[in-house]
Every structure is written in structure tokens, then in C-alpha cells.
Amino acid sequence: MRKKVIFPQVGLPYLLLLPQLAITFVFFFLPAGQAIWFSFLRQDAFGIRTEFVGLENFVELFQDPLYLDSVWITLVFSFWVTALAMSVALGLAVLADRHIRGATAYKTLLIWPYAIAPAVAAVLWIFIFHPQIGLLGKFLNGIGVRWDYKLNGTQALITVIVASAWKQVSYNFLFFLAGLQSIPRSVLEAAAIDGASPARRFWTVVFPLLSPTTFFLLVINLTYAFFDTFGVIDALTKGGPAKATSTLIYRAYIDGRVNLDLGSSSAQSVVLMLAVIALTAVQFRFIERKVHY
Amino acid sequence: MATLTVHGVPKSFGKVAVLHGIDLSVADGEMIVIVGASGCGKSTLLRIVAGLETATEGRIVISGADVTRLEPAERDIAMVFQNYALYPHMSVFENMSYGLRIRGVPKPEIARRVQQAAEMLGLGALLQRRPRELSGGQRQRVAMGRAIVREPKLFLFDEPLSNLDAKLRVAMRAEIKRLQRRLGVTSLFVTHDQVEAMTLGDRLVVMNQGRAAQVATPMEIFARPADTYVAGFIGSPAMNFLPATLTEGGLGARIADGPVIRFADGPRPGMAGRALTLGIRPEHFALGGPLPLTPDLIEPLGSETVVHGRLPSGQEVTLRLAGMPASLGTLEIGIRAEHLHVFDGETGLRMDAQPAAALTPAWQGG
Ligand SMILES: Nc1ncnc2c1ncn2[C@@H]1O[C@H](COP(=O)(O)OP(=O)(O)OP(=O)(O)O)[C@@H](O)[C@H]1O
Ligand SMILES: [Mg+2]
Numbered sequence: 001m002r003k004k005v006i007f008p009q010v011g012l013p014y015l016l017l018l019p020q021l022a023i024t025f026v027f028f029f030l031p032a033g034q035a036i037w038f039s040f041l042r043q044d045a046f047g048i049r050t051e052f053v054g055l056e057n058f059v060e061l062f063q064d065p066l067y068l069d070s071v072w073i074t075l076v077f078s079f080w081v082t083a084l085a086m087s088v089a090l091g092l093a094v095l096a097d098r099h100i101r102g103a104t105a106y107k108t109l110l111i112w113p114y115a116i117a118p119a120v121a122a123v124l125w126i127f128i129f130h131p132q133i134g135l136l137g138k139f140l141n142g143i144g145v146r147w148d149y150k151l152n153g154t155q156a157l158i159t160v161i162v163a164s165a166w167k168q169v170s171y172n173f174l175f176f177l178a179g180l181q182s183i184p185r186s187v188l189e190a191a192a193i194d195g196a197s198p199a200r201r202f203w204t205v206v207f208p209l210l211s212p213t214t215f216f217l218l219v220i221n222l223t224y225a226f227f228d229t230f231g232v233i234d235a236l237t238k239g240g241p242a243k244a245t246s247t248l249i250y251r252a253y254i255d256g257r258v259n260l261d262l263g264s265s266s267a268q269s270v271v272l273m274l275a276v277i278a279l280t281a282v283q284f285r286f287i288e289r290k291v292h293y
Numbered sequence: 294m295a296t297l298t299v300h301g302v303p304k305s306f307g308k309v310a311v312l313h314g315i316d317l318s319v320a321d322g323e324m325i326v327i328v329g330a331s332g333c334g335k336s337t338l339l340r341i342v343a344g345l346e347t348a349t350e351g352r353i354v355i356s357g358a359d360v361t362r363l364e365p366a367e368r369d370i371a372m373v374f375q376n377y378a379l380y381p382h383m384s385v386f387e388n389m390s391y392g393l394r395i396r397g398v399p400k401p402e403i404a405r406r407v408q409q410a411a412e413m414l415g416l417g418a419l420l421q422r423r424p425r426e427l428s429g430g431q432r433q434r435v436a437m438g439r440a441i442v443r444e445p446k447l448f449l450f451d452e453p454l455s456n457l458d459a460k461l462r463v464a465m466r467a468e469i470k471r472l473q474r475r476l477g478v479t480s481l482f483v484t485h486d487q488v489e490a491m492t493l494g495d496r497l498v499v500m501n502q503g504r505a506a507q508v509a510t511p512m513e514i515f516a517r518p519a520d521t522y523v524a525g526f527i528g529s530p531a532m533n534f535l536p537a538t539l540t541e542g543g544l545g546a547r548i549a550d551g552p553v554i555r556f557a558d559g560p561r562p563g564m565a566g567r568a569l570t571l572g573i574r575p576e577h578f579a580l581g582g583p584l585p586l587t588p589d590l591i592e593p594l595g596s597e598t599v600v601h602g603r604l605p606s607g608q609e610v611t612l613r614l615a616g617m618p619a620s621l622g623t624l625e626i627g628i629r630a631e632h633l634h635v636f637d638g639e640t641g642l643r644m645d646a647q648p649a650a651a652l653t654p655a656w657q658g659g
Binding site: 097131184186189190191192193194195196197200204205209211 | 343344345365366370374375376378379380381382386391392395401439443501590
């Protein structure tokens, strides 16, 4: 049973909701509606004539090998960003959980990446990965690996994956640490007395008990990798070389802002929007059902 | 099965000394109950035996083997925690079989043992449930079952009954006792409930601030408490303590602002005037005697009455009388000297009667 508040006037609740609704409307529904509308239109090269083309923008999109490449790049990119950010964070959280005394300082240090603007973070990574001035770049070239992420597509992808994952580690770390600390100590002690080695305790007790946290972070990290990594990519590789790091979000931006292909860019935005909705739906569904043990 | 010896185990957390060298020797199949006030180090002692804490010094020996440096897993013990510590993501069956699976016991053997323990504990119908789908009492029994199926050398119980309601507690207490008898597993049982301690233990360890104040059978502890702490801890309502001084010849005690009580069992050593603490249980007063008591609270319990009152010196006294006293005004009460406990006034240690012959020369010399 949900508690109901009784309002004397019918209008008051709506009035109270109005500011929130207005903001959502102006900043989300309006542009979103516009994007959906534009995705059904096509303009000529000079932006003079506009005609309604139905689903043609979408059909063209999915027949475009470059777009399909972008889809693949996005999947690879998102998979690795999520896997890297989550596994590193979990490892750090386990270490911090063991030595909780120093954890405050440790936590503070680990939070910093999250507070750094993407452009600043990118500069930092340039200082690491740049083939001539970067620490790691210079080192790799020194030992004979031909490292240049500005020329080599795979290396460019690795660079943006590492940089993007790094930014997300702090966030994941905090959630994993909170998750670890909410596991009752005595349950782990019981497992130790039952004869489980530390590794076995981790995989048979800790990890299953962390699964709600892990699932929540999985969705958050995928969403981040899909939609929130524009800044890192733009600052580091600008989607290059030869579109090797052009993820869907980056491409939508380039096609819209740079190539001024509003129809295609809008269609891409709509696809992305559907992806967000799908991810969110999955999240709500599972959180409602509680991915609990 | 197994014996357990704890050799002088102290424990400090940082600068705080929690245990001050505990010595304890447990015979095969014996059930030892560790009892004491909250914070006196009972859990710490148990956790050291389990290997969950490392002792600052000393040795733990199980069945003749020194296990002081071994991990909990290598000690072959089972522990029932106060909050049960069941694995929340596993079914009752998985909870009970976890330790066996880790040890690589064959599947049919696991099934047999779990089935047997489940039947013993009335858990047969619950094997597929998760802990959160169980009541407190059922969880407690699963925790017991998890310990039993392991067939360990040693059972450790850390206040396993304290989360249960009074009725279930009494039932589970009897159950644990019966199980322990039947399985014959050497056990340590921690509690702060004296009734639990008295009924469960073959022997009790009464702990006071990190020291074992007394290790003895329940009746011995009740009848001859080693010091005022033990005397006040065991028995309900608690024993009364009256300050007194030794009389000439050590033959009796003068209660402060009151009469002289002659010891029934013989003289105590010491000079006349030595400070004493007399201990007398509430049920060991008699009506009609030299002490005038002004009652300020009377609790009729049916077959008996508990009277709280004050002596003229201001000393508070609690007594337990059969039936109801005839008048509720000032009561004239006396002490049944054969039940008197005498403690040193400074150290609080028990002073037993000494054979008169042994004392005489000392008195003559002094
Ligand atoms: N990890 C720890 N660090 C510091 N002090 C501790 C630690 N564990 C216990 N102590 C201290 O040691 C003392 C004894 O604790 P312990 O848990 O053994 O008490 P207990 O007799 O089991 O009490 P209770 O009946 O309340 O369970 C307490 O004063 C407690 O504050
Ligand atoms: Mg305790």
C-alpha cells in the first residue's frame, strides 16, 4: 500500500510538479522530439530544401559500412572500458578493504580522477602516451615497439580505452568498497573456519554477495562508455586515425556539427536514445527484482 | 575426540590489554561454559581458540598438537556465531555442506551427513530455503547443523542463543545440551546468561576483565565462589555483600554498625579488625534475628517473596523469603551462618575456614 497525500485542490499537485516538468520539457523532450522529427527529414547540401523521407535515414545508416564499423568499435570500446574499469576498481577495493586503516587517504587519492575534467585528463594521458613526449610512449619506442597512437588505429583505441576506464575507476571503487564493507565480517570468518582459502572465499562468498553492486556498476559503466566518453575521445584522438576511435556518440556529433548532415545525425541520436532506454529498462527491471542472492 | 589446552594466552588490541594470560584445560567431550559481563573478553578468547585472532603470547593445543600458528581452516573446529553468519546467497543445504565441499568429501557422503543433521535438527523440509526465508530459531539450527556436519574436533559457540526469545532459548538450550552429549564433541560455549551457564556447562569459566576468576563445576561455583566478583555474578537475585571486621581469634565477624556473627565452619586467619566482606545469598536469611531491616520494596512472586530493604547502617540488602512475611513493617532478620561466605575485604578473595589447630600457634606467636 502506498501512502496517499490528499490535496484539497485538484490543481496544486500539478502546480508543484510544473517547474520540474518544465525543465525536463525544455531540456529533454523538446530537443529529443526535434531529433526524432529531423531523423525523418533530409536537407539538401545547402540547407535550403527539406523533404520528408520517412525511415530512409535509418535504412541508409544501417547500410553504411562505416556506421556498422562504428557500432563494432563502440562495442569493443565499451566492453574493454567496462571490463578494465570494473576489474581494476574491484582489485583496489579488495586491497583497501583489507587495510581499512589507511583507506581514507587511499580513498581520497582514488577519487581525484573522477573530479578531473575530461580535457585535463586527456592532457595527462597525452603526457603518458605521446610517442615523443609521453613517458610510456617514449619508453615503448625506446624498446623497439613502434608506438604512435596518432597513426596506428589499434593503439589509438587502446589509448582511449585506458583513458576512459581510468576516469571511471574511482566511481566503481567507491561502490565496490561500500559493497565489500557491507558484507558481515562474521560470514567471512565462518567461511575461513569452514576451510575456505582466501581466493576461494572471494569467489564463493564475497563475489556472489557483491553481485547487486556489480550489476549496478555494469549498467552504469556501459552507459558511461557509450555516452559519456565523448570528451576523452575528442581531446585524445578526435575519432581518428581513419575513424578507428569513432564511437557512435562521436560520429553522431561529427555528422551533425561538422558535416551538418542533420538527418543522419538525428537518426544516429535516436538510435543512441533507444540504447539508453534499453539499458535503463534492463537496470530498472533487475533492480526491481533485486539481483540479490 | 579431542582435548583443548590454553596455555597463558594474553591478548592486547594495540595498547589495550583485553586478556591477561588465560589458562584452561578442557577434557575430551567436556562442555565448558565461559561466562562473564559484557566486554570481559569472552569472544576474544573464543576467537583466539578458533584462530580468528592471534594471541599476543602463549599456546593453544588441540589434542596434543600445537595449533597456535595455524590458520582457522587447519584447526578442524566449527563455530556457531552470535549472529549465525549464514551465507545469505546459499540455500540451507549449501550452507551446511560448504565446509564439506571445500574439503572434497564425496557427494553421497555429503548428502548423507547433511540429511542426518537436518533430521536431527528438524530442518528436513527447509533444505532448499535461503537464510532470509527462515525464522531466527531456524537460522540458529542451520548454524548448528553447519557445525555438526563437519564432525570437528571442537565446537565453539559464541552466545548462539542470545537472539532468541525466552521460550525458544530454553528449548534450544536443552537441545544443544542433548546434542553435545550425544555427539560427545569437546565444546566451548560463551554466554553472559548465568542460567545458561549453570545448566549447560560441565564446568564454568567465570571471566572478569580478561582474567579467569574461577574455573569449576557450576555447583562448586555456586557453593564456594572464589571471589566477590564470581559470588555476585552467579545467583539471582545477586548475593548481598556486607562490610565487616574479623573478631578476636578469627572466630566471627562484626558487621559494620551491627552485631557479631560467629562463623559456623571455623575461624579465619588474620588479626582482629581485619577488613572482611561477608557474602550472604538472599535465600540464606532467616526471620527472627539481630538485624533490623526496613523494607522499601516488596516483590511477591507467589511461592516466595523478594524483599529489598536497608539496614540501620544504610546498607542495602535483598532477601528471599518463603511465603509472605506476616508484617510489612521493620523485619528482624538473621543470617544462617552455615551459608555465610567470607571474603577478604581488600582483595575480595574467598577466605576459607582453617583447621583450628593450624591457627593456634600463629595466634600465640602474634
Ligand atoms: N578488534 C578489536 N580492537 C580493539 N578492541 C577490541 C577488539 N575486539 C574486542 N575489543 C575489546 O576487547 C574487549 C573484549 O571484547 P570481547 O568481544 O571479547 O567481549 P565479550 O566478553 O565477548 O563481550 P560481549 O558479552 O559483549 O560479547 C572489549 O573491551 C572490546 O572493546
Ligand atoms: Mg562477545
